[in-house]
Amino acid sequence: QVQLVESGGGLVKPGGSLRLSCAASGRTFNSNAKAWFRQAPGKEREFVASVGWIMQTNYADSVDGRFTISRDNAKNTQYLQMNNLKPEDTAVYYCAASSTTAQASTQLASYAYWGQGTQVTVSA
Numbered sequence: 001q002v003q004l005v006e007s008g009g010g011l012v013k014p015g016g017s018l019r020l021s022c023a024a025s026g027r028t029f030n031s032n033a034k035a036w037f038r039q040a041p042g043k044e045r046e047f048v049a050s051v052g053w054i055m056q057t058n059y060a061d062s063v064d065g066r067f068t069i070s071r072d073n074a075k076n077t078q079y080l081q082m083n084n085l086k087p088e089d090t091a092v093y094y095c096a097a098s099s100t101t102a103q104a105s106t107q108l109a110s111y112a113y114w115g116q117g118t119q120v121t122v123s124a
Contacts, residue, residue, distance in 0.1 A: 002026045002113040004095050009118030012085055016122070020080040022095030022115055029113075030073040033098040033105050036080045038091035038120075045094070045108060049080060052104035060106075063089075085122045092117040 008020040020036070035050035049069035050058045057069055068081040078095055096111035105111070 002029065002097055002099075004097060004113055004115035006093065006095050006115040006118040009093060009120045011121045011123065013124055014086060014122055016085050017081070017083045018085065018120060020082070020093055020095070020118060020120075022078045022080075024076040024078075024097060027099075028073075028076045029097050029099050030076065031102055033101050033103060033110065034069075034071050034078040035096045035098075035105070035111055036069060036078075036093060037096060037108065037111075038089075038093045039117075040091040043091075047106045047108065048093070050104040050106060051078070053102035056104050058104045058106050082120070085120075087122045089120060090122050091120060093120050 003025045006022045033052050036048040037045050039045040051069045066084045071078045094117045095115040097113040099112045
């Protein structure tokens with residue numbers, strides 16, 4: 001089994017930065033894809049960023065150029081660096097791990113394991 005625990009969320013002003021971390025334990029699937037998704041109130045969970053086995057990455061258009069996903073397999077940890085945050089980035093952010101694909105999938109169904117979520121609020 002895989003356990004994912006996020007940290008690093010909080011309240012930040014527009015234009016600010018946050019770094020989310022997601023530590024994995026148990027079976028870590030370090031050869032497979034990792035991702036971040038987010039869910040705002042009243043909206044469906046949406047793709048944010050993913051990183052594959054050979055460090056290829058994908059980003060949602062809304063965050064491309066502002067967010068950076070990375071992974072440190074030695075620490076069993078994935079990260080999401082978020083810069084130039086906007087109020088529309090406000091959401092609960094979830095990390096995810098795949099047990100089946102090594103590619104940087106953007107699809108929610110590719111990911112079997114999920115963290116509990118961490119709140120990010122961008123407000124003046």
